[in-house]
Amino acid sequence: MSETTELAAGAAKLDAADELAAVRGKFVLDEVVYLDGNSLGALPAAVPGRVEDVVRRQWGELRIRSWDxxxxxxxxxxxxxxxxxxxxAARGQIVVGDSTSVNVFKALVGAVRLAQRAGGGRDEILVDATTFPTDGYIAESAARMTGCTLRPLEPAEVPGALSGRTAAVLLNHVDYRTGRLHDLPGLTAAVHAAGAPVVWDLCHSAGALPVGLDEHGVDLAVGCTYKYLNGGPGSPAYLYVRADLQDRFDSPLPGWNSHAEPFGMRSAYEPASGALRGRVGTPDILSMLALEAALDVWDGVTVEAVRAKSLALTDFFLECVRAYVPAGRVQSLTPAAHAERGSQVALRCEDAGDVMKRLIERGVVGDFRHPDVLRFGFTPLYVGFGDVERAARVLAETLAG
Ligand SMILES: Cc1ncc(COP(=O)(O)O)c(C=O)c1O
Incomplete structure (x- = not known):
């Protein structure tokens, strides 16, 4: 048997044994191999009908009554x-709304305020230097607003940089470029040992692998819902504030929606208690209810099963790439160790922009990250092992031709 036939046969076996295989039927998909769910998740089939009901009946007929x-x-x-x-996370700690960028701002300034109010003259924010740019921009502004200096550094350097000056730390659970999974339990414990709060950005981990916010005592976290949670373009993000911090959480964006009595229309702000303290203004109902419908695909699915399949998919992709692509033509930036891998594979390739264009023309959709990275995201809810084998094969043909 040729290597291609062998790997294709292996894929068929893995697909037949896949306990999540049936979930793919809950999505609108075609013959394209869609490996860009880490940018924009595919459309769950129940969403259009639900959105139509929200628009036609809830808005069109019930109008203002729908708020209640x-x-x-x-x-x-x-x-x-x-x-x-x-x-x-247990109930009552997450509120959905606004973009991830806005929630990074709320969480980070809120974290610094928590630390500064506890005393001790804390005036330094540590931020992941490899972060998605928006987190870095916002951290820089948050530092200016709170009288802090900002120190960008690699997540692995954080433990050595913590001190009595540390006011807050902002980290990414999974690196958006390389797919590296950072040690959330270990880094959270290290930040806590220095007496500071930590904010985690979960954009590339939520819906792809277990996060364990409560278990690991994370203080604050944010994440988007349009990647592995399939909420749709621009769907609202979320903010987690650990239950015991909520009464001290002082949001830098205190809108009327988080007022203790929003319809009291008072001139003085008095924060509500609970997770809704993270709200700002009127929620984006159409996007939010599309997201709610999208989350139905999780019924009966565990994150543990998703994680197991995700690792199997990325392992198999790396195996197929090794078998099909001539040695040295691409270089994996994604850690080989499971404990350090998210749900994507990033391949460095000299002509990555052009290669990705040609891959997309041939029905394999990933994305390109400047300057030389081919990024492939594996959403276990709808990507199969046959897709993975085909993607690697088409990649090899594209690189050869
Ligand atoms: C890690 C990370 N943080 C933040 C963002 C920005 O999110 P938004 O554009 O929804 O504010 C993204 C977007 O892809 C991201 O990947």
Whole structure:
């Protein structure tokens, strides 16, 4: 048997044994191999019908009554509770709304305020130097606003840089370029030992692997819902504030939606208690309820099963790439160790921009990250092992031709 036939046969066996295989039927997909769910998740099939109901009946017929009767007003906390088990959080700690960027701002300034109010003259924010740019920009502004200096450094350097000056630390659970999974339990414990709070950005981990927010005592966390949670383009993000910190959480964006009595229309702000203290203004109901419908695909699915399949998919992809692509043509930036790998594979390739264009023309969709990275995201809910084998084969043919 040729190597190709062998790997294709292996893929068929793995697909036949895949306990998540049936979940793919809950998505709108075609013959394209879609490996860009770490940028924009595919459309769950139930979403269009639900959105149509929200628009035609809830908005079109019930109009303003829907704020109560259709549960619009409480949607940010209700959907937060739906996301909670996916990131290892008990109910009442997550609120959905605004973009990730805005929530990074709320969480980071809120974290610095927590630390500074506890005393001790803390005036330094540590930030992941390899972060998605928005976190870095916001951290720089948060530092200016709170009288802190900002120190960008690699996540692995954080433990050695912590001190009595540390006011807060902002880290990514999974690196958006390389797919490296950082040690959330270990880094959280190290930051706590220095007496500071930590904010985790979960954009590339939520829905792809266990996070364990409560188990590891994370202080604050944010994440988007349009990647592995399939909420749709620009779907609202979420903010986690650990239950015992909520009464001290002082949001830098205190809007009327987080007022203790929002319809009291008072001139003085008095924060509500609980997770809804993270709210700002009127929620984006259409996007939010599309997200709520999208989360139905998780019914009966465990994050542990997703993680097991994710590792099997990325292992198999790396195996196929090694077998099909001439040695030295691409170089994997994604750690080989499972404990350090998210749900994506990043391959360095000299002409990556052009290669990705040609891959997309041939029905294999990943993305290109400047200057030389081919990025492939593996969403275990709808990517199969046959897809993986085909992607690697088409990649090899593209690189050869
Ligand atoms: C790690 C990370 N943080 C933040 C963001 C920005 O999110 P948003 O554009 O929704 O504010 C992204 C977007 O892809 C991201 O990957």
């Amino acid at each position: 009767e259709s549960g619009w007003w409480t949607a940010p906390e209700r959907i937060g509770d739906r996301i909670a088990p996916l990131v290892g």
